[in-house]
Amino acid sequence: MIAEHAIILAVVLPLLAAPLCILLGRGFLSWIAASASVWTSFGLALHLLNRVLHEGTIRYALGGWEAPVGIEYRLDAAGALVMTVVTAIASIVLPYSYTSVRREIDEHKHHWFYACLLLCFSGLLGITVAGDAFNIFVFLEISSLSTYVLVSMGRDRRALTAAFKYLIIGTVGATFYLLGVGFMYQMTGTLNIEDLSQRLLAMSGDGVTPVYETTTIRAALSFLTVGISLKVALFPLHVWLPNVYAYAPSVVSAFLSATATKVAILIFLRVFYTIDGKAIPFEALPLAQTLVPFAVAGAVVASFIAVYQRDVKRLLAYSSIAQVGYMICGIGLATAAGLESGLLHLFNHALMKGTLFLAIGCVVYRVGQTRLELLRGVGREMPFTAASIVIGGASLIGVPLTAGFVSKWALLTAVLAEGRWVIAVLVIVSSLIAVVYVAQILHVMLIRKRPVGSERLREAPLWMVVPTFLLALSNLWYGVVDGRAADAARAAAAALIEEVAR
Amino acid sequence: MDYLGLFNYWVFIVLMMCGFYMLLSARNLVKKVIGLNLFQTSVFVFYISTGKVDGGAVPIATDGVDVYSNPLPHVLILTAIVVGVASTALGLALILRIKDEYGSIEEDEVDLQDALS
Numbered sequence: 001m002i003a004e005h006a007i008i009l010a011v012v013l014p015l016l017a018a019p020l021c022i023l024l025g026r027g028f029l030s031w032i033a034a035s036a037s038v039w040t041s042f043g044l045a046l047h048l049l050n051r052v053l054h055e056g057t058i059r060y061a062l063g064g065w066e067a068p069v070g071i072e073y074r075l076d077a078a079g080a081l082v083m084t085v086v087t088a089i090a091s092i093v094l095p096y097s098y099t100s101v102r103r104e105i106d107e108h109k110h111h112w113f114y115a116c117l118l119l120c121f122s123g124l125l126g127i128t129v130a131g132d133a134f135n136i137f138v139f140l141e142i143s144s145l146s147t148y149v150l151v152s153m154g155r156d157r158r159a160l161t162a163a164f165k166y167l168i169i170g171t172v173g174a175t176f177y178l179l180g181v182g183f184m185y186q187m188t189g190t191l192n193i194e195d196l197s198q199r200l201l202a203m204s205g206d207g208v209t210p211v212y213e214t215t216t217i218r219a220a221l222s223f224l225t226v227g228i229s230l231k232v233a234l235f236p237l238h239v240w241l242p243n244v245y246a247y248a249p250s251v252v253s254a255f256l257s258a259t260a261t262k263v264a265i266l267i268f269l270r271v272f273y274t275i276d277g278k279a280i281p282f283e284a285l286p287l288a289q290t291l292v293p294f295a296v297a298g299a300v301v302a303s304f305i306a307v308y309q310r311d312v313k314r315l316l317a318y319s320s321i322a323q324v325g326y327m328i329c330g331i332g333l334a335t336a337a338g339l340e341s342g343l344l345h346l347f348n349h350a351l352m353k354g355t356l357f358l359a360i361g362c363v364v365y366r367v368g369q370t371r372l373e374l375l376r377g378v379g380r381e382m383p384f385t386a387a388s389i390v391i392g393g394a395s396l397i398g399v400p401l402t403a404g405f406v407s408k409w410a411l412l413t414a415v416l417a418e419g420r421w422v423i424a425v426l427v428i429v430s431s432l433i434a435v436v437y438v439a440q441i442l443h444v445m446l447i448r449k450r451p452v453g454s455e456r457l458r459e460a461p462l463w464m465v466v467p468t469f470l471l472a473l474s475n476l477w478y479g480v481v482d483g484r485a486a487d488a489a490r491a492a493a494a495a496l497i498e499e500v501a502r
Numbered sequence: 503m504d505y506l507g508l509f510n511y512w513v514f515i516v517l518m519m520c521g522f523y524m525l526l527s528a529r530n531l532v533k534k535v536i537g538l539n540l541f542q543t544s545v546f547v548f549y550i551s552t553g554k555v556d557g558g559a560v561p562i563a564t565d566g567v568d569v570y571s572n573p574l575p576h577v578l579i580l581t582a583i584v585v586g587v588a589s590t591a592l593g594l595a596l597i598l599r600i601k602d603e604y605g606s607i608e609e610d611e612v613d614l615q616d617a618l619s
């Protein structure tokens with residue numbers, strides 16, 4: 001019976017645990033509640049992923065009302081993959097958060113912090129399972145609103161302005177999405193994404209043009225594309241991201257960088273593959289010509305900007321924008337191989353950026369600073385943190401034997417299979433720039449010496465180092481040993497492409 | 503083309519662009535939030551106007567009425583309004599905190615203080 005309802009339990013448990021955290025009112029108790037619900041969701045997500053890979057898409061009719069009249073939850077392989085990423089990262093971040101949050105956030109706000117984190121978490125999970133376009137909007141706003149609160153809890157006052165700008169831009173993005181969905185609803189009379197994909201094929205009112213060729217649907221697609229791009233932080237709509245990641249509490253930076261943009265990318269897949277895939281072949285939309293150039297330009301430009309950052313968290317934020325470029329590039333190719341590489345990079349980027357932000361959080365715990373020049377020689381005295389940064393950085397560049405290499409290689413192969421040499425060259429160029437900025441961090445932290453007379457640092461507390469180091473090792477694990485992530489990405493890509501072909 | 507028959511769209515487009523212009527151009531943070539609010543509300547107006555069916559009655563089952571207006575957009579917008587209220591409230595709360603920390607709610611002054619620090 002539990003198995004049957006697993007899909008909704010995974011989303012609802014954290015949603016219920018959030019008010020519980022506030023009622024408990026104490027940091028420690030709410031941390032326990034949050035951990036318990038996040039780990040349960042992780043278990044359920046693994047179970048669901050396994051089932052989806054073996055049995056295909058899972059459907060769940062809310063309250064027993066069948067779609068398209070009722071609201072349907074629908075988990076396909078791509079959704080299950082993203083769900084696993086989100087829950088896995090949350091399960092690693094939570095044990096870490098207790099110590100880190102005690103250092104970075106005032107005592108009386110702790111239970112609010114965990115409540116918001118859980119709300120954000122359940123919003124993100126909701127997007128992965130939602131089978132209807134309006135529900136995606138609602139969950140998107142649940143996660144975004146709680147994200148703004150989480151960001152504003154940063155110690156620096158610039159966190160407030162960052163959160164405010166993010167609120168303005170994020171709400172504009174979500175409203176664009178809402179408007180796009182409204183246009184689609186107006187033309188088809190349905191919100192269920194599978195039903196939408198069918199009804200787009202029908203004839204429109206004039207009896208000559210099919211619905212998907214009408215100007216309204218074109219307009220809807222433009223609004224959806226711009227709206228989601230704002231949430232994905234696709235270059236050049238990325239301006240909100242650097243300050244948000246730079247000034248948010250360490251835990252929040254790690255959690256957001258590994259999950260929020262990934263889930264937004266899933267919405268991209270929903271719109272372009274699940275909804276439009278059948279009616280409008282990807283090639284017929286100018287998306288391959290518009291998305292891919294922006295994605296690749298973002299990969300190069302953002303990497304370049306990252307080199308000049310003096311704050312290590314801002315540097316990593318710009319690198320995130322570049323990495324999002326790789327994912328969108330893979331998805332924009334609209335081939336099975338491209339899609340697979342995009343999804344695989346989505347998984348791997350969560351591992352590497354999660355590792356790096358958690359490791360920087362360990363440094364912040366001891367040093368209290370993120371300016372590169374003040375971190376001289378820190379790595380020499382915090383060996384495990386330094387090792388995590390080395391592994392995460394290598395994975396970010398795409399050094400062989402790391403997870404980053406696997407997905408970047410897949411992306412290059414997919415790009416070359418399409419014969420798009422220019423893009424392949426630009427991807428390599430941006431990876432080379434990544435070498436420069438990662439080397440900068442490592443040079444400052446490992447090779448340069450601590451300022452004379454500075455106090456000797458100790459390694460960060462165990463509760464922080466262990467999750468960080470485990471996540472770092474997972475970069476090697478998925479780079480060398482375990483091919484299951486790649487298999488899941490392949491299955492997800494195949495399922496999405498199949499939807500298009502049907 | 504019957505442009506006047508589409509007046510509900512004109513209303514929503516004009517409102518939407520007013521709001522959008524306001525949130526882009528206003529330097530005062532509260533004005534930005536008002537612009538954002540207008541921007542969101544215009545989309546609500548659009549949704550609600552699409553629910554109207556010509557000659558349709560209020561969507562409450564009554565004897566002798568065959569054509570009803572479509573109630574679904576209204577229900578959707580109820581949810582969206584809640585979301586809109588939440589973002590406005592959060593935006594204003596953030597402005598309060600910004601005022602506490604920076605002593606100003608003019609974007610230029612806040613940015614200047616950030617640039618100097």
